[in-house]
Amino acid sequence: MRPSERIVDCDVAGGAPALAKQFHEITADRKMVVCQRCDRCGRVQFPPLMACSRCSSRDLAWVDAGEEGTVESWVTVSTANTTLGYSVPKRLIDSVPFTTVFVQPKAFEEVLRLPAFMAGVWPQGTGRGAVAKSA
Amino acid sequence: MTIEAALAACSDAGLAPAEVDGAIKYTYDASIGTFALLANLGSQELAVAVEVPFGGGSCAALVDVACAAVESGKARAVLCWRTVSGDDWIKQLVTPDPLRPYYMDTVNYLRPVGWTGYLGIFAAFYSEYIGRYEMPREALFEAVNLMRANAARNGRAVEREQVDRDAYFNAPLTVGPFTEFDEFALADTSCALLVTTEDLARDSARPSVEIVASAQSHGPDPRAYFDSRPMTSNEDSPASWVARELYATAKMEPSDIDLGLMYDCTSFTLLYLAEHYGLCAPGESAARLAAGDFSPDGSIPLNPHGGDLAGGYTHGFRQILEAVRQLRGEADNQIARAEVALIGGPPAGPTSGLVLRRGETRQ
Numbered sequence: 001m002r003p004s005e006r007i008v009d010c011d012v013a014g015g016a017p018a019l020a021k022q023f024h025e026i027t028a029d030r031k032m033v034v035c036q037r038c039d040r041c042g043r044v045q046f047p048p049l050m051a052c053s054r055c056s057s058r059d060l061a062w063v064d065a066g067e068e069g070t071v072e073s074w075v076t077v078s079t080a081n082t083t084l085g086y087s088v089p090k091r092l093i094d095s096v097p098f099t100t101v102f103v104q105p106k107a108f109e110e111v112l113r114l115p116a117f118m119a120g121v122w123p124q125g126t127g128r129g130a131v132a133k134s135a
Numbered sequence: 136m137t138i139e140a141a142l143a144a145c146s147d148a149g150l151a152p153a154e155v156d157g158a159i160k161y162t163y164d165a166s167i168g169t170f171a172l173l174a175n176l177g178s179q180e181l182a183v184a185v186e187v188p189f190g191g192g193s194c195a196a197l198v199d200v201a202c203a204a205v206e207s208g209k210a211r212a213v214l215c216w217r218t219v220s221g222d223d224w225i226k227q228l229v230t231p232d233p234l235r236p237y238y239m240d241t242v243n244y245l246r247p248v249g250w251t252g253y254l255g256i257f258a259a260f261y262s263e264y265i266g267r268y269e270m271p272r273e274a275l276f277e278a279v280n281l282m283r284a285n286a287a288r289n290g291r292a293v294e295r296e297q298v299d300r301d302a303y304f305n306a307p308l309t310v311g312p313f314t315e316f317d318e319f320a321l322a323d324t325s326c327a328l329l330v331t332t333e334d335l336a337r338d339s340a341r342p343s344v345e346i347v348a349s350a351q352s353h354g355p356d357p358r359a360y361f362d363s364r365p366m367t368s369n370e371d372s373p374a375s376w377v378a379r380e381l382y383a384t385a386k387m388e389p390s391d392i393d394l395g396l397m398y399d400c401t402s403f404t405l406l407y408l409a410e411h412y413g414l415c416a417p418g419e420s421a422a423r424l425a426a427g428d429f430s431p432d433g434s435i436p437l438n439p440h441g442g443d444l445a446g447g448y449t450h451g452f453r454q455i456l457e458a459v460r461q462l463r464g465e466a467d468n469q470i471a472r473a474e475v476a477l478i479g480g481p482p483a484g485p486t487s488g489l490v491l492r493r494g495e496t497r498q
């Protein structure tokens with residue numbers, strides 16, 4: 001599949017829970033990074049909404065966001081402990097330390113930072129703009 | 136706790152509790168509802184009862200809404216309050232509820248890739264920030280100890296001891312650049328304040344404080360609210376938009392501000408916000424902190440009460456009370472020149488801010 005290829009209609013009528021369900025099914029089945037695109041004006045957006053944030057169209061689709069992008073921000077989680085301020089997702093406790101990265105896909109020009117999982121700590125001395133490739 | 140704070144606010148303002156005709160609270164907190172509070176005060180008339188959702192971003196939003204009610208003539212004395220008890224509020228915030236999908240929506244997309252909650256948001260801002268500017272962990276350490284030094288002079292604060300350098304730098308990192316010391320303190324607290332008409336304030340025996348400007352904003356990219364904020368660019372945050380609106384309404388420049396009361400859920404948030412509210416230039420906060428400019432005797436003191444970082448978490452609401460105390464010259468850690476104060480909410484939207492000025496002295 002090519003980056004920005006249309007996958008399926010977004011179930012906007014089903015509201016936020018339906019969109020979340022679709023997202024999890026697509027990412028689990030196809031192992032790809034996806035976002036939402038407006039069929040009418042072409043705007044891409046994430047997290048998904050129930051209408052296009054530019055033209056208000058309700059005709060939205062899930063699209064492939066490609067396999068390459070630049071890291072604009074990141075968060076390394078170094079502990080499995082929990083306080084009021086943070087808790088590590090149960091499924092990832094054995095993966096600590098790990099990093100959440102926010103990636104601008106190469107396929108799109110709009111500011112769009114898709115969250116993704118990276119194993120291990122963020123490499124010291126590496127700054128913003130590092131190239132990310134999905135594995 | 137809430138009733139106690141509400142009665143204290145009335146007593147301080149010299150207003151009979153029965154005269155309160157409006158009530159504004161956060162949706163998620165440990166207190167009673169708006170109607171119940173008014174009933175307990177023996178309020179003679181109900182003009183407005185509103186809940187403002189969300190957390191730290193709403194600190195000044197309550198006052199902003201109260202101003203709208205008072206300025207329109209709808210209400211005369213509106214009580215705004217924040218009660219935090221243990222982790223009740225956070226449980227409410229993270230409990231799925233289709234009627235208030237704020238939190239769980241974003242978590243659907245963030246949690247599978249390792250999202251940890253609020254600390255992760257500010258850690259993400261930090262990563263983006265250090266790609267542009269200098270902010271060594273030394274600055275975070277100094278910020279923690281500045282808040283604790285201020286707290287030591289505030290009878291109401293909880294974290295009053297300095298953190299030893301070795302203890303700080305040997306402490307394990309938790310999320311991003313943060314250690315246990317960089318997170319807000321916890322306390323069971325209730326804060327209350329009254330927004331009233333000019334004539335009621337003038338009649339009071341106690342010095343009043345003028346609300347010069349109040350503003351709310353979610354910035355130009357509202358899809359990226361709070362937890363999802365790192366999914367967009369953060370060079371210019373919703374707080375920058377609040378700041379611009381505040382200065383325009385107040386017809387003031389950042390140089391007109393005598394002290395800043397910043398939302399400080401982490402050490403980094405305090406410094407980052409000083410920049411977003413224009414109290415120093417972008418990229419300058421670490422150097423200004425090291426130079427002592429943010430200390431109580433510095434050129435632009437920040438959180439002379441120790442903030443939420445050392446005072447106990449109130450979602451930034453305590454900052455408004457401290458601003459009032461400073462402007463009245465009644466604060467525990469009183470700064471020398473306090474005519475105009477700026478209260479700034481978090482750099483993730485929706486957020487809010489206030490500019491307050493010392494009221495005219497009663498003749």
